Ligand SMILES: Nc1ncnc2c1ncn2[C@@H]1O[C@H](COP(=O)(O)OP(=O)(O)O)[C@@H](O)[C@H]1O
């Protein structure tokens with residue numbers, strides 16, 4: 001937005017321009033507009049536009065004066081803050097909007113139009129960030145691509161991602177979070193995607209939404225928001241999304257029996273993806289089943305944008321999503337404690353079963369926000385763990401105790417040895433238990449909802465068994 005003067009920024013944000021410094025004062029290096037948009041006054045540097053958002057404990061507007069003093073180009077604040085800022089005018093532009101968050105969204109929408117980039121919106125119950133990371137990797141070599149950093153997927157993170165895209169950006173790959181009805185519609189109104197990807201629909205945020213049908217409806221807000229002629233990428237096997245199909249939108253399905261399918265996975269890691277018209281050979285840097293599913297969704301989106309992927313595909317996944325840490329004594333830890341829900345727990349257990357060379361150990365904690373059916377969902381995960389031949393299960397937290405019951409219920413397919421189950425109250429307790437029960441050669445999956453902070457288990461384990469160094473002599 002370097003080229004936008006205060007009047008233009010205000011108009012784009014739908015805000016009133018309460019004060020604008022003389023053009024000569026605001027123009028830095030000949031350009032009148034802000035360098036960046038920030039919402040944390042402590043991060044303000046010269047030339048930034050500070051947006052004072054209302055938080056639950058603090059009102060960002062209270063820090064607007066400090067932002068201006070720190071050299072901000074200007075601020076967007078609620079009307080209540082304007083008079084104080086006007087008492088000592090001259091430092092920077094003062095833009096006023098009754099709802100600075102809405103102004104942030106409007107500004108991002110205007111910047112998206114100015115960029116003229118094409119936009120992919122990605123939502124789904126599980127795998128959004130991973131699919132976003134894969135798609136960005138597929139597009140990056142061909143198009144100037146900006147993707148949501150880490151997990152910035154909310155009505156704050158998404159506009160900030162768009163606003164951080166430099167002029168000349170050709171592709172915006174945006175993750176869209178869903179914590180309740182209306183949120184995806186709101187994000188889509190800002191981003192106006194040309195391609196909408198729904199990775200999957202699963203029992204996540206059931207507490208807020210009540211039923212899986214409501215989850216599907218909330219995800220489908222992305223399909224509803226697409227302009228005519230746009231492309232929707234959806235899982236082939238998802239009847240819950242059927243009601244939202246549109247005849248004026250190109251619907252591309254992925255997964256078994258879909259338009260974009262996994263035709264082959266060779267032993268050397270090469271993956272062949274089939275579409276109705278072509279076969280695409282890729283060498284991804286990952287092999288987990290769920291990430292291959294995400295790869296199909298990402299490939300479908302890339303093809304819709306005219307990019308035909310080929311060859312090597314190196315993806316650096318965001319932290320705590322299935323990172324593998326090799327420790328002394330051939331112990332391998334799968335650190336997947338970024339988050340958990342029934343869908344991703346199953347995927348992670350599949351991955352454990354598919355890749356563990358030795359004994360399978362799972363340290364699984366509570367899955368939060370599942371509503372009244374939560375204990376049954378935990379119990380099912382325990383049964384699933386037993387069916388995947390997990391030999392040692394350490395549960396963490398009050399809900400996860402039901403996983404232990406499920407694992408011991410013995411209804412799973414013929415498991416010759418019964419699962420050894422222990423319950424820990426918290427991550428520190430789980431870590432202590434694990435250290436006493438761990439054997440050389442074990443593969444340990446560590447996973448729970450974010451709120452459980454299960455990375456303590458991985459950290460403790462890593463500290464106790466220093467990573468195996470190349471050439472180590474034991
Ligand atoms: N397609 C998928 N199906 C099921 N589970 C998945 C899928 N993709 C990823 N996961 C699991 O979910 C975890 C979180 O993935 P992430 O991409 O961060 O999802 P989100 O952004 O939707 O929260 C991963 O570490 C993995 O265990």
Ligand SMILES: [Mg+2]
Nearest residue numbers: 128129151175
């Ligand atoms: Mg995410």
